[in-house]
Amino acid sequence: MSPRPWWRKLGHGSLLLVATVYCVFPIYFMLVQSLKTAQEDVFGNPLIVLNPTFENFEELFQQSGESHGYVGRALRRSYPVLDWLENTIIVFAGSVAVTLVVSLLAGYALGRLRPPGFRWWRRLIFASYVVPHTILFVPLYQVIVSLNLENNLLALLVVYPTLAVPFCVWIFSAYFQNLPRAVEESALVEGASRLTAFFRILLPMSKPVVVAAGIFALGTIASDFTLASILLLDAHNKTIPAGLATMEVALDELLAVAGINLMAIPVVLICAVFARGYVRGLTAAMVEGA
Amino acid sequence: MGRARDIRLAYLLLAPALLLLLTALAYPVGWEVWTSLTDLSPVNDHPTSFVGLDNYRRLSGDPAFWRAAANTVAYAALTSAVKLALGLGLALLLARPFRGRALVFLAIFLPWAYPASVSVIGWYWTLSPPIPTAYSVFMGNMKYAVDGALGGGAWAFVSVTLFNIWRGSSFIGIFLLAGINAVPPELFECAALESKSAWRRFWLVTVPLLKPFLALAVFLALTTAFADLANVWMLTAGRIVYPVLGTHAYWLAIHGGQFGPASALSLTLAPFLLAVLFVLFRMFDPPDQERA
Amino acid sequence: MAQVMMKDLNKKYDEVHAVKDVNLHIRDKEFVVLVGPSGCGKSTTLRMVAGLEEITAGEISIGDRIVNDLPPKDRDIAMVFQNYALYPHMTVYDNMAFGLKMRKFPKTEIAKRVGEAAEILGIQELLKRKPRQLSGGQRQRVAVGRAIVRHPQVFLFDEPLSNLDAKLRVQMRVELKRLHDRLETTAIYVTHDQVEAMTLGDRVVVMKDGWIQQVGEPLELYGHPANRFVAGFIGSPSMNFVEMTVADANGALWADTPGLRVKVPPASAARLGPYKGQRVTLGIRPEDLRVATGADAADYSFDTVVEVVEPLGSEILLDLKAGPNVIVARVDPTVRAKHQDKMRLSLHPERVHFFDNKTELAI
Numbered sequence: 001m002s003p004r005p006w007w008r009k010l011g012h013g014s015l016l017l018v019a020t021v022y023c024v025f026p027i028y029f030m031l032v033q034s035l036k037t038a039q040e041d042v043f044g045n046p047l048i049v050l051n052p053t054f055e056n057f058e059e060l061f062q063q064s065g066e067s068h069g070y071v072g073r074a075l076r077r078s079y080p081v082l083d084w085l086e087n088t089i090i091v092f093a094g095s096v097a098v099t100l101v102v103s104l105l106a107g108y109a110l111g112r113l114r115p116p117g118f119r120w121w122r123r124l125i126f127a128s129y130v131v132p133h134t135i136l137f138v139p140l141y142q143v144i145v146s147l148n149l150e151n152n153l154l155a156l157l158v159v160y161p162t163l164a165v166p167f168c169v170w171i172f173s174a175y176f177q178n179l180p181r182a183v184e185e186s187a188l189v190e191g192a193s194r195l196t197a198f199f200r201i202l203l204p205m206s207k208p209v210v211v212a213a214g215i216f217a218l219g220t221i222a223s224d225f226t227l228a229s230i231l232l233l234d235a236h237n238k239t240i241p242a243g244l245a246t247m248e249v250a251l252d253e254l255l256a257v258a259g260i261n262l263m264a265i266p267v268v269l270i271c272a273v274f275a276r277g278y279v280r281g282l283t284a285a286m287v288e289g290a
Numbered sequence: 291m292g293r294a295r296d297i298r299l300a301y302l303l304l305a306p307a308l309l310l311l312l313t314a315l316a317y318p319v320g321w322e323v324w325t326s327l328t329d330l331s332p333v334n335d336h337p338t339s340f341v342g343l344d345n346y347r348r349l350s351g352d353p354a355f356w357r358a359a360a361n362t363v364a365y366a367a368l369t370s371a372v373k374l375a376l377g378l379g380l381a382l383l384l385a386r387p388f389r390g391r392a393l394v395f396l397a398i399f400l401p402w403a404y405p406a407s408v409s410v411i412g413w414y415w416t417l418s419p420p421i422p423t424a425y426s427v428f429m430g431n432m433k434y435a436v437d438g439a440l441g442g443g444a445w446a447f448v449s450v451t452l453f454n455i456w457r458g459s460s461f462i463g464i465f466l467l468a469g470i471n472a473v474p475p476e477l478f479e480c481a482a483l484e485s486k487s488a489w490r491r492f493w494l495v496t497v498p499l500l501k502p503f504l505a506l507a508v509f510l511a512l513t514t515a516f517a518d519l520a521n522v523w524m525l526t527a528g529r530i531v532y533p534v535l536g537t538h539a540y541w542l543a544i545h546g547g548q549f550g551p552a553s554a555l556s557l558t559l560a561p562f563l564l565a566v567l568f569v570l571f572r573m574f575d576p577p578d579q580e581r582a
Numbered sequence: 583m584a585q586v587m588m589k590d591l592n593k594k595y596d597e598v599h600a601v602k603d604v605n606l607h608i609r610d611k612e613f614v615v616l617v618g619p620s621g622c623g624k625s626t627t628l629r630m631v632a633g634l635e636e637i638t639a640g641e642i643s644i645g646d647r648i649v650n651d652l653p654p655k656d657r658d659i660a661m662v663f664q665n666y667a668l669y670p671h672m673t674v675y676d677n678m679a680f681g682l683k684m685r686k687f688p689k690t691e692i693a694k695r696v697g698e699a700a701e702i703l704g705i706q707e708l709l710k711r712k713p714r715q716l717s718g719g720q721r722q723r724v725a726v727g728r729a730i731v732r733h734p735q736v737f738l739f740d741e742p743l744s745n746l747d748a749k750l751r752v753q754m755r756v757e758l759k760r761l762h763d764r765l766e767t768t769a770i771y772v773t774h775d776q777v778e779a780m781t782l783g784d785r786v787v788v789m790k791d792g793w794i795q796q797v798g799e800p801l802e803l804y805g806h807p808a809n810r811f812v813a814g815f816i817g818s819p820s821m822n823f824v825e826m827t828v829a830d831a832n833g834a835l836w837a838d839t840p841g842l843r844v845k846v847p848p849a850s851a852a853r854l855g856p857y858k859g860q861r862v863t864l865g866i867r868p869e870d871l872r873v874a875t876g877a878d879a880a881d882y883s884f885d886t887v888v889e890v891v892e893p894l895g896s897e898i899l900l901d902l903k904a905g906p907n908v909i910v911a912r913v914d915p916t917v918r919a920k921h922q923d924k925m926r927l928s929l930h931p932e933r934v935h936f937f938d939n940k941t942e943l944a945i
Contacts, residue, residue, distance in 0.1 A: 012388070019380055020397040023460060027404055030412040098310075106307035113300035121304065123571055128311050130509070130563045131319060132516040135536055135556045138543060139321035143313055162314040165307055167510070182667035185634050189738075190728070191655040191684035194299075200680075204671045219461075223406030223514070241407035256415070260408040271403030272396055282468030286503065293636060 027264075034258040056258035081259065083236045084243040088263065091153055091228075091239055092221055095160035099217040100210060103165050107172020108198070111179075122173055129166035133159070137230045144231055155231045156239070163224065164217035171216075175209045175285040211274050212281025222267050326553035345554035355538075355555070362535040363562060369454050370511045376455065377462025377507060382496070384463070385470045395467075401460035406514075410453055417449040447534075454515055461514075462507045469503030505573035512566060516559075535559055584645035584735040584768055585610045586631060591640035593626050593792075600626045602792040604640070608770060613762050615771045615783035618815070623792040624772045625740055631770060632661050632738050644736060655684070660729035661738040665745060666721045668713040674724050675709040681732045699727040702761070719750045726758070730765060737769040743778065755781055776816050780804070788812045810942040813865050813935055819899060821865045822909045825939065828857045837864050837936075841905010845881035847931035853945050854936060862945065865935035868899065871911040874928035883928040888919045902927070 035052040060081045106125065110118045133140070140159065141150075149155040183205065187197035203210070228242035235246070240263040247256050271278070326345055330338045349355045380398050384391065401409075417429055433445040440448075477499060497504070516536050535555060543552035586608040593601035601623040608614045616624040629635040631642055633654035642649055649657050660681070668677050675696055682692045700706045703723045713721055722742065729737055742758075743751045759782055762769055773779055779786045780800040788795040788803065788811070796808040807813035807821075814820045826837040828846070835846040835854055844864075846854050854862070874883040886902035886909060893915070900911045900919060904927075911927060919925060936945040 012383075015383055016388075016390075016394050019383055020394055022456075023397045023401050026409070026413060026416070026456065027400055029416060030409070033412075033416075102306045102310060105303040109300040109303035113296045113303070115297045115300035115304075118300075125307060125311065127567055128315050130513055130567060131315055132513070132536060132556075132559070133315070135516070135539060136315075136318035136322065138549060139318035139325075140314065142321070143317055147313075158310070159314050162310055165310060169307060180665060180667070182663040182665055183669060185632075185654075186661065186663060186667040186728075187669070187680070188634065188654045189632055189657075189659060189661045190681035190732075192680075193653070193655060196684070201669055205669065207671070219402055219405075223410075223457075225407035225410070228407075241405070241411070244408060244411055257412055260412045263408050264404050267405045268400065268403050271399065275396060275399050275403075278399075279464060279468045279471065282465065283471040286469055286472035 030257055031261060033254065034261045036254065056254045057262065059255055060258055060262060079243060079247065080236050081240075081243070081262075084238050084240045085262070087153055087232075087237060088239040088241075091156045091160070092218065092267075094153075094157045095164075095221050096214055096217045098157055099161040099164045099168055099221075100214055102161060103168035103172055103213060104203075104210070106165075106169045108176055108202075110169065110173035111176025112181075112184075118173075122170065126166050126170050128162070133163060133227065137227070140227070141230060151232060151234050151237055153232070153237065156228060159227055159231065160221045160224065161217075164213075164220045167220075168213040168217060171209060171213050171282070171285045175206065178287065179206075206284075208277050208281035209284050210281070211277035212279075212285065215271055215274050215278045218267065218270065222263075322553040322556055325549050326551075326557050328550050330549040331547045332549070341550065345551045346558075348551065349554055349558065355558075358535050358538050359558065362559070365451065365534060366512055366515050366562075369451055369458065369515050370508050372455050373458035373462050373511045374504065374508055376459035377466055378500075378504070380459060380463030381466035381470060384467050398460055398463050401457045402464065404457075406453075406457055409457070410450075413453045413456075414446070414449055417452075418446055458511045458514060462511060465507050465510070466500060466503055469500050469507075472503075473499050502573055505570045509566065509570045512563075585612075586736055586768060586770065587641075587643045588627070588631075589641040589643075591627065591630065591642065592638045593623070593630060593635060594638045600792055601630070604794055606787060606794070606797065608768060611766045611768055613769045613771065613782060613784045614787060615773060615779040615785075616787045616789060617773055617776055617779035618789035618795075620774060621791075622789040624774075624787075624789050627789075628738055628740055628770055628772045631736070632659060633657050658735045659738055660732055660734040660736075661740065662725045662729050662742040664741040666713075666725040668721055668724055668728075670713050672712070673709065674705065674711055674713070674716070674727075677713070677724055678709075678728045678731050681728065685732070695731045695733075696727075699731045702730070702764075703727050703757075718746055719754065722746060722750075722754060726761070730761070730767075733767075735768065737767055737771075739769065739771040739773075741773055742771075744773070744775070751778075758782060777818065780816065786816075788815060790815075806944070807865075807935065808944055810863060810865070810937040810944075813937070813944070817867055819868050819910050819912070821867045821935070822871075823937075824864050824866075824904075824907045824909070825861055826864050827861050828854055828859065830858055837862070839905070839907065841903075842884050842907055844884060844929065844934075845931075846936075847882075847934055849932060850934065850936055850945070857938075857945070861939050863937040863939055863942075865937060866929050867933065868910045868912040870930040870933040871909070871913070871927050872930075873913055873917055874926040878928035879931075882931050883926055886925050886927055888921060888923040888925055891919055891921070900925070 032049045034056055035049045035054070037051065037053055037055065040049065040051060060079070109115065110122050115121070144150055144155045144158070147155075147158065149158065179202075184197050184202055187201045188194070192200060222241075225241035225245060228239045229245055232238050232242055235243075238246070240259060244256050244259045244263075247259070327340060327342060328338050329341050329344075384395055384398065416425075418433060436445040436448055478495065535558060539552045539555040542548045542555060546552070586606075588604050588606040591601055591604040591606075592599070604623075604627055606614075616627060618624050626635055630637050631644075633649065633652060637650050644657060644659070669680065672680065678696045678699060679692045682695060687695075696709070697706075700709060703726060705720065705723050705727060708716060708720060708724070713724070716724065722745075725742065739758075743754055746754060755778060762782075771778075771782060780803075783800060785797060786800055786803055787797045790811055796803060796812045798806075803812060803816050807816060810823065814823065824839060824842060826839040826842070829836050829838050835851050835858070837844055837846055884904050886904045888900055888902055889908075890901035892899040892901070896915060898913050898915055898917055898919070900913055900917075902909045902911060902925065909927075913919075937943065938945055
């Protein structure tokens with residue numbers, strides 16, 4: 001390849017800049033707002049923060065009494081944010097775990113064991129991904145009631161995995177279908193049972209794909225807020241997104257933005273740590289016959 | 291190792307996934323189908339009766355329904371097309387190594403990684419600020435301009451569309467990057483020898499090679515399009531009144547208590563989604579590998 | 583150490599009958615090579631011995647146990663795969679130790695055995711590396727090392743050298759042979775490469791279309807192929823075949839075809855008697871042809887025209903035409919020949935083969 005001319009490089013560079021700003025700006029904007037005092041929010045420059053403060057975050061965690069002051073004549077309530085945080089961690093970790101286990105098993109079955117009509121099974125499972133779950137809230141609520149899980153975090157552990165399972169099953173089954181069998185067979189000859197071979201050999205060597213599926217599941221689950229609001233009614237039982245939605249926007253804008261960041265930052269950090277693995281895993285699942 | 295035993299094991303391993311999808315998906319869908327044929331409503335004082343296709347018949351005669359349907363399909367198609375174009379652009383931008391690539395990669399990954407459940411809240415409030423802030427005036431002017439041109443609620447709708455595109459293009463960009471990595475580089479190099487025009491190369495080589503991944507990406511993009519709408523609708527307690535099928539169905543169910551028509555309304559999306567599915571399966575089903 | 587018996591072994595997939603009535607007795611400490619073109623059933627046979635494929639019909643026993651229903655892990659075998667099948671997430675040491683760990687060997691014993699195997703194969707320095715940090719040849723050694731640490735009853739090799747480049751393949755071939763002489767473990771080795779088969783095997787089994795064609799020691803297969811397929815498969819360049827008519831003239835039998843007429847050697851004459859007036863296939867190896875001199879009997883000589891000359895250094899391969907018949911001859915490097923030269927060749931009368939045209943069996 002000949003060296004690229006300067007104008008090509010400049011073009012590439014500016015495109016990169018535009019792309020980066022396009023992607024990051026809204027997030028930057030929200031982060032900046034969350035660090036502002038009410039004063040600066042109203043009168044300052046919207047794009048920067050001059051006196052960054054964590055008071056919005058601190059306020060989130062104040063739980064003394066039912067109220068924490070007034071704005072004009074309106075009562076500002078306090079919110080059980082710590083409970084929300086705990087719930088969110090439980091629900092997200094649990095849902096991702098359930099998704100991964102269920103999808104791994106199904107993906108292995110479809111990609112490796114290939115029962116008759118396995119392609120139709122896979123299509124059927126994948127097709128379920130198009131169903132807009134949020135439209136189904138009435139019957140979904142019935143299901144949860146009949147399982148005795150109303151207002152229980154476990155309800156989300158049943159519902160959330162179905163958001164991500166279809167795609168994860170597809171990833172795993174495509175991956176296992178393309179993975180050479182010899183490695184697993186070698187383990188069988190070496191003295192492993194099928195189960196041992198799966199846990200000691202197949203699973204560890206599939207780590208990138210598991211990471212990819214896990215990140216996908218996390219991203220998908222973290223984007224729901226409708227189901228959480230509908231299925232968790234009690235104020236103490238909410239996840240952060242569902243809880244934030246109950247805030248009085250007019251009164252607690254900054255508080256809510258702080259709450260957004262409170263939830264977003266850990267999720268973003270987890271995703272960032274695994275970002276490379278995510279791409280590698282998706283690639284591994286896509287490569288045919290590798 | 292008996293084949294019969296393998297098959298039995300396969301069904302055993304499939305069972306949890308199927309059970310999950312059956313309870314949390316198949317039953318609700320079935321319920322919707324059944325309900326759409328009845329006049330079920332929590333505010334009825336008479337027992338629910340079977341009304342056949344009445345709900346559908348009434349919908350098809352309602353111009354508001356057709357407008358909502360057109361909006362929905364336009365929304366889904368438009369966001370998917372834009373997301374795909376932007377996503378492909380981002381992916382190609384990242385495809386070749388350059389200095390600082392890891393950072394740009396992370397930046398592009400961010401909109402998707404940032405949990406949509408909360409970013410949509412922030413996004414919506416930023417574009418429609420509820421209280422006086424430093425940028426309220428600017429956003430207010432935008433709102434009046436757009437609402438004035440397209441009708442009440444249009445700005446809120448546009449803000450959801452923008453959000454969906456912003457987040458979706460990030461996902462598709464990363465997804466297609468993985469796809470590009472999965473294509474053997476020789477194929478691209480071979481193309482570089484064949485044709486000097488980058489544009490021709492793009493259409494003749496890059497797009498066909500990535501076709502299955504593009505199809506899959508569209509598919510994934512479509513599903514989030516509806517979820518985002520629902521999120522915002524719930525969030526604003528129905529303040530989005532721009533007519534779209536999904537939110538219209540909510541309105542009927544929650545405020546009108548008319549489960550029957552609401553279900554019928556939701557299900558009118560089904561043919562559209564099935565058609566998309568049918569086309570996509572032809573394009574991305576992983577090929578079968580012969581046993582060695 | 584054990585013998586392996588296969589009795590009326592069959593394998594059917596949905597549509598393909600991959601292995602047909604294979605009967606084979608592999609003796610203790612023997613190195614047996616299964617060879618044949620791809621799709622001949624050799625790999626399937628090996629995988630049935632390993633327990634990786636279900637047996638449709640027949641019986642396999644290892645030692646004195648019938649293993650039909652034993653899972654691979656209980657068969658006390660070790661297998662080396664074509665693409666090595668190393669565990670990518672484990673170090674070389676852990677790769678080699680895996681089988682021993684599965685069998686609950688004490689740690690010290692594992693370390694001792696892995697150390698020994700690593701020394702035999704010269705991979706002591708690699709023990710801490712991961713497979714992807716190794717070259718093809720090194721991976722090959724690790725795969726072999728993984729097989730030998732367990733001291734199994736039988737080694738199974740599934741085309742273990744075919745992913746290596748030509749030079750390395752020759753080197754590993756020698757090492758495998760030395761290794762077998764040292765360990766004296768029964769081994770079954772599958773390959774499509776007849777040179778590998780000839781150099782490694784105590785006995786070679788030639789397969790085609792699921793059937794065993796011939797079982798024998800390498801030189802026996804070379805010298806006395808049972809049928810036309812084996813004759814053509816073993817030896818490189820392969821044997822020349824010419825269809826000819828057996829005719830009676832001057833009180834002797836002659837094989838005759840346009841452009842080529844030779845006397846049937848006395849050793850074959852009796853067996854060819856019944857074929858008088860019929861067509862048979864004559865087979866002669868390139869190395870059993872030579873440039874005719876005055877001392878050669880005219881009965882076994884014929885005229886040819888040189889088409890292509892391939893000088894290999896130690897020898898020259900000549901592609902010649904005798905009438906319409908294409909013939910390859912392997913001649914002395916001192917022979918000077920060029921395109922379109924006329925050349926008289928003479929064949930070695932004791933090394934001529936005849937095959938029945940219908941059954942393809944040797945006559």
